[in-house]
Amino acid sequence: MVQDPRESHRQPSVQGSRIDPYVDSYAARTRGMVASEVRALFAVASRPEVVSLAGGMPNVSALPLEDIGRIVQQVVSEQGATALQYGSAQGDPVLREHICEVMSEEGIDAASDDVIVTVGSQQALDLVTRVFVDPGDVVLCEAPTYVTAINTFAAFQADIRHVAMDGDGVVPEALEEALERLAAEGRRVKFFYTIPNFQNPAGVTLSAERRTRVLEICQRHGLLVLEDNPYGLLRYDGEPVAPLRAAAPDNVIYLGSFSKTLSPGFRIGWALAPSAVRAKLVLAAESAMLSHSTFNQMVVRRYLTDHAWREQIKDFNEMYRERRDAMLGALDALMPAGTEWTRPDGGFFVWLTLPEGLDAKAMMPRAVNERVAYVPGTGFYASDEGRRSMRLSFCYPTSEQIREGVRRLVGVIEGETELRDTFGGMSPPAGAGDDSPFPDLP
Numbered sequence: 001m002v003q004d005p006r007e008s009h010r011q012p013s014v015q016g017s018r019i020d021p022y023v024d025s026y027a028a029r030t031r032g033m034v035a036s037e038v039r040a041l042f043a044v045a046s047r048p049e050v051v052s053l054a055g056g057m058p059n060v061s062a063l064p065l066e067d068i069g070r071i072v073q074q075v076v077s078e079q080g081a082t083a084l085q086y087g088s089a090q091g092d093p094v095l096r097e098h099i100c101e102v103m104s105e106e107g108i109d110a111a112s113d114d115v116i117v118t119v120g121s122q123q124a125l126d127l128v129t130r131v132f133v134d135p136g137d138v139v140l141c142e143a144p145t146y147v148t149a150i151n152t153f154a155a156f157q158a159d160i161r162h163v164a165m166d167g168d169g170v171v172p173e174a175l176e177e178a179l180e181r182l183a184a185e186g187r188r189v190k191f192f193y194t195i196p197n198f199q200n201p202a203g204v205t206l207s208a209e210r211r212t213r214v215l216e217i218c219q220r221h222g223l224l225v226l227e228d229n230p231y232g233l234l235r236y237d238g239e240p241v242a243p244l245r246a247a248a249p250d251n252v253i254y255l256g257s258f259s260k261t262l263s264p265g266f267r268i269g270w271a272l273a274p275s276a277v278r279a280k281l282v283l284a285a286e287s288a289m290l291s292h293s294t295f296n297q298m299v300v301r302r303y304l305t306d307h308a309w310r311e312q313i314k315d316f317n318e319m320y321r322e323r324r325d326a327m328l329g330a331l332d333a334l335m336p337a338g339t340e341w342t343r344p345d346g347g348f349f350v351w352l353t354l355p356e357g358l359d360a361k362a363m364m365p366r367a368v369n370e371r372v373a374y375v376p377g378t379g380f381y382a383s384d385e386g387r388r389s390m391r392l393s394f395c396y397p398t399s400e401q402i403r404e405g406v407r408r409l410v411g412v413i414e415g416e417t418e419l420r421d422t423f424g425g426m427s428p429p430a431g432a433g434d435d436s437p438f439p440d441l442p
Helices: 005-009 028-032 041-045 065-083 093-104 120-132 147-155 172-184 208-220 275-289 294-306 309-334 364-369 399-423
Strands: 115-118 138-143 159-166 189-194 224-228 252-257 269-272 349-353 389-393
Touching (some): 093 115, 093 252, 093 269, 115 275, 120 275, 172 208, 189 208, 364 399
Parallel strands (some): 138 159
Antiparallel strands (some): 115 269, 252 269, 349 389
16 A cells, blocks of 8 residues: 555654654755754844844845836847846856956956856855865864855854954954864865955954965965855955965955945855865856856946946945944944954954953843844854854945934843843853754855
8 A cells, every 4th residue: 555645754764853844864964954043043134123233134225226126127138139138157257357357446456257146146156165175174264254155154064163363353363373284184174254354244454464364374275265245345444465376376265245336136146265265166156056047247338338337336435434434433432341343444344342241142032022133243253252242234225224223232231231230140051052043144
């Protein structure tokens, strides 16, 4: 007698779950696919009464939306037969030439043949990891680091190790020590992942002197550098610092994106890689999604051709500088003693560290009740660190909203401080809360 398959679904295995009858069938790598600290805040932060200092969403309302609408219409009417067709996994050749022009603004001299267009820089992260990482391989990352990079590396079963940072970026001595320790253990390190400009989440920039030292250390150890630079053109103070890729084209894979300087809705990013690596990335992209959206690429390509995009970035920088200054001014004026924060020269984020004995993750329910949202620092580590820290974003709310959000946050911190002084600091056990259902935002 053949069993009704519906019946088998009602009979989970001993190790299975009544909610998910396929739990025993998933690949081992899915154990690394856990929801991050950020995305679940989306539902809370999107409520109109909540001031969100959480998500790193660019303010796309500042774009010339009428101009973009005209570009979309032109692409459809003049190039529709091509724009609505399959394309190349490497990306549109003309767009790749424009991408080289964009990178030249930061001092990178590149050939369009070495560029691969990706679905945001996030897909570039996935492709690089897919090509290089076997289960158990070590990936070195700054501490803290981009939450979805952690999720990507974990999904491919990498052993994620952190390297300490300070106000000038990753500490070269800590990088050297980590590499020597791992070599003594016989461990293979595949690459060092870094966000050198206005780092997500810390907001710090790797100094020019340290960039030279980091490259020298990585070259001496034969280590590839994965440089993620979505914020590089969003500088509000200070002088630009040349990308790592500009100094070491054979040792660096460079990732870029239009998500912050144009719009995340187009989902256009790129990877610039040495030729042999680029060929592997194209093959990986073909197997993952066959080809990109030709339509989106042609819209972005025409925008870069016909629109004064450099002036648009200047407009963005003025707007974000005002919002950054509003956040730093409110923090300076209102934050209680014992609280520390970074002072970014660009990008979207401030990294705030609470006084001793406070826990940013445990404090979240009180913050939501007081109608302010942030991202707890624990989401930016592969280990159980960051409990005293939080990421604050100034890119999306207005300056007035930022000041009000900081005021509300200060009230939450003061309330938690009173509890600490009355009952003593709370020290959650290691690993507590690691299964929190928070998904990711940029």
